[in-house]
Amino acid sequence: MGYEPSTRDRIISAASKLFYSDGIRAVSVDAVAEKAGLTKRTLYYHFRSKDDLIAAYLDARDQPNIALFKRWFSEAEGGLAAQVRAIFYNLAKAARHPKWRGCGFLRTSSELAGMPGHPAIKIGAAHKKKFEDWLRGTFEAEGIPDGVALARQVLLLLDGSFAVVQLHRDPSYMETAGDAAFALVSAALDAS
Incomplete structure (x- = not known):
């Protein structure tokens, strides 16, 4: 007997596919309900608004993305340094897939740029902070004295590469950013 996802999970799964593929503004609640195979009324029973659904979409991506990295x-x-670079190189491999659309957190935040208090913005910021904090802790455990600055530099390279790869549709930019992260981490290790 297999696992039967809850109605809420089915809605989030449908929303995730549509929001990631087409963007949050382009996808209607009707489209999410249809993809999930239920009525809009049922969707609204589980989510008070589209904004709540958008927040749930990003929240569902948080832990799996961190775990993958x-x-x-x-x-x-x-x-x-090679381990940090591997994150970028694996992302570059993923970016070569035709369905790759970049970072769902960054794409959503750009669509909601005029709404800084939106719950999805807070979830996206918290996600990026978790990744940065994990890097900082990893760097400090290796004896790098200023793990905060190095973690921020690597995060900036990562998010910058997401943006440039989306613009140019060329994943090699992500590999170049990974090489830059390798050089930064190597220099920090040499200095410690």
């Missing part, structure tokens, strides 16, 4: 890091061969 940590897995790529831990599976990489070589030292700390």
